[in-house]
Amino acid sequence: MAQAVAIIGTGQTECGKRYDVSYPELIYEAVTRAFDDCGLVPDDIEAVVSGSMPPAMEGVANPHLYWADAMGASGKPMIRTATCGSTGMSLAHTCFYHVASGLFDLVLVVGAEKMYEGDPQGTMATVADPFFQRPFLAGAPGIFSLQSNEWAHRYGLEEKRVRMAAAQLSVRNHTDAMLNPYAHIKVKTTVEEVLASRVVAYPVRILDVCPGSDGACALIMASERMVKKLGVKRPAWVRGVGYCGEEAFFGEGDKVAWPSAINAAKGAYKQAAISNPRKELDVAEVYNPFTFQEMLFYECFGFCDFGEACQLVEEGVVMKGGDLPCDPSGGTLCTNPIGATGLQRVAEVALQVTEKAGERQIPGAKTGLAHAMGGLDQFNGVMIISDSLQ
Amino acid sequence: MSGESRILEGYVSLPYRWAMGETTTRFFDELKNKKIMGTKCNKCNRVLIPARSFCSHCFDRIDEWVEVGQEGVLRTWCAVNFSYEGQPKEPPYIIAIVDLDGADVGLPHFVGNVSLDDFEDAAKKVRIGGRVKAVWKEMREGNILDIDYFEPVG
Numbered sequence A: 001m002a003q004a005v006a007i008i009g010t011g012q013t014e015c016g017k018r019y020d021v022s023y024p025e026l027i028y029e030a031v032t033r034a035f036d037d038c039g040l041v042p043d044d045i046e047a048v049v050s051g052s053m054p055p056a057m058e059g060v061a062n063p064h065l066y067w068a069d070a071m072g073a074s075g076k077p078m079i080r081t082a083t084c085g086s087t088g089m090s091l092a093h094t095c096f097y098h099v100a101s102g103l104f105d106l107v108l109v110v111g112a113e114k115m116y117e118g119d120p121q122g123t124m125a126t127v128a129d130p131f132f133q134r135p136f137l138a139g140a141p142g143i144f145s146l147q148s149n150e151w152a153h154r155y156g157l158e159e160k161r162v163r164m165a166a167a168q169l170s171v172r173n174h175t176d177a178m179l180n181p182y183a184h185i186k187v188k189t190t191v192e193e194v195l196a197s198r199v200v201a202y203p204v205r206i207l208d209v210c211p212g213s214d215g216a217c218a219l220i221m222a223s224e225r226m227v228k229k230l231g232v233k234r235p236a237w238v239r240g241v242g243y244c245g246e247e248a249f250f251g252e253g254d255k256v257a258w259p260s261a262i263n264a265a266k267g268a269y270k271q272a273a274i275s276n277p278r279k280e281l282d283v284a285e286v287y288n289p290f291t292f293q294e295m296l297f298y299e300c301f302g303f304c305d306f307g308e309a310c311q312l313v314e315e316g317v318v319m320k321g322g323d324l325p326c327d328p329s330g331g332t333l334c335t336n337p338i339g340a341t342g343l344q345r346v347a348e349v350a351l352q353v354t355e356k357a358g359e360r361q362i363p364g365a366k367t368g369l370a371h372a373m374g375g376l377d378q379f380n381g382v383m384i385i386s387d388s389l390q
Numbered sequence B: 001m002s003g004e005s006r007i008l009e010g011y012v013s014l015p016y017r018w019a020m021g022e023t024t025t026r027f028f029d030e031l032k033n034k035k036i037m038g039t040k041c042n043k044c045n046r047v048l049i050p051a052r053s054f055c056s057h058c059f060d061r062i063d064e065w066v067e068v069g070q071e072g073v074l075r076t077w078c079a080v081n082f083s084y085e086g087q088p089k090e091p092p093y094i095i096a097i098v099d100l101d102g103a104d105v106g107l108p109h110f111v112g113n114v115s116l117d118d119f120e121d122a123a124k125k126v127r128i129g130g131r132v133k134a135v136w137k138e139m140r141e142g143n144i145l146d147i148d149y150f151e152p153v154g
Helices: A023-038 A063-071 A084-100 A120-125 A140-154 A159-177 A191-196 A224-230 A259-272 A291-300 A309-314 A338-353 B021-032 B119-125
Strands: A005-012 A047-051 A078-080 A106-114 A199-202 A214-223 A236-245 A283-285 A367-374 A379-386 B037-040 B064-067 B071-080 B093-100 B107-111 B131-136 B147-152
Touching (some): A005 A224, A005 A338, A023 A214, A047 A063, A047 A084, A063 A106, A084 A106, A084 A236, A084 A338, A140 A199, A140 B071, A140 B093, A159 A191, A159 A291, A159 A309, A214 A224, A214 A338, A259 A291, A259 A367, A259 A379, A291 A367, B021 B037, B071 B107, B071 B147
Parallel strands (some): A047 A106, A283 A367
Antiparallel strands (some): A005 A214, A367 A379, B071 B093, B071 B131
């Protein structure tokens, strides 16, 4: 790394159906909160990174132009990064690259979505090519149900057991979201209710699936020398980043022992000098739009061996109070303004390792993993964040 | 300030003209004749479907055409039971990835001829690892939907 990078300010909006504000007003809300958090003003910022889902989501092309005023971006270098579901993590990485390169010392990054303004599944249908894949792989629940089914079959996991573990994860996320002031879905649920809920893409049920939300998230990243100059008291240091993409055809790659997820984690672990993630990580914000998929990620990230993810749920390892609590924010499962979602994972881990996570704080958390997945199930990005540089 | 926030309703609808290129054009022409064709990379020896003009791994141009089987193994499936704009058919329906005999890339498509009155019953007929075969449309137009669906066999 050319230059060490820290997250020094985070700003999140309340998420849900935000018909009370326009798209730029929603972004202004997140950005002002990020500035309030670190005591800086827009004039301090040297460059701005932003992104969201394909613009069909809100019907405004090149949204970063529309957002410019709300980000205080006029007169500055501005770039848009977009990789579908993983957009938020790609944004965090793009912002990191800006500062790590040594070209900038203070950069603002913004991710947002207003999913109540368009047709989310219709928008996602346009992500697949028009000739071969679009009729079959359109809509997120279908793709992820294909992946989940293959995962359960590969390791001979009994369907009942997988569904039960998934239901427990749904309950955990819904319970934890109650303590997150920014979360969208705040409804208590039970294992029985999850198991009996409506089928969305068999065998996946509505309570195994995330909502579409309106929401925005903003972060401010600073170089080590700027952290010192500003006298930042509790910076959250970026210790490692890893990102990996895959082939354009869904049927070409292995989506179970998933190379992009495995390699993204490996790359980030290497930079952060992590050899035993289960032991060395105190918290993880795993991108979990689907309960089943969260378990697949445990395996790809080395939290357990392949085929053993259900055990982590059954033994409570990934619950609050467990060895490696996952998604104490309530996760993507309860809040999903897609362009912001990956950035929310980063913000939440930054809050955890700086003991600023309020009621959802994991006591003593010092190092955490943030993750997002996207494309047509073909991108994964990971970021390791710590309270110190060592 | 009135405290009110109103909605402006609108619509964005745009026409497109998607160029197929020669390889995809031929792939679709072969479908009209009930043939599923791939192209083989002579470096990695993979048979790629749908047929491509270059290898995704080796980055070499490829033009050796190979017919793959009309039967194969069901890699995975799920039953779509939700609606969205631009959907190809009324839910519920089954989507799947099929590993056709002789191909090294799985093909996304529908599985049909299975009752979806009860998903649990359907799950007994549509098995991962089970054999499926292509069922062709009577009227074929040279697109991926010339294969109507795949049906379980045996």
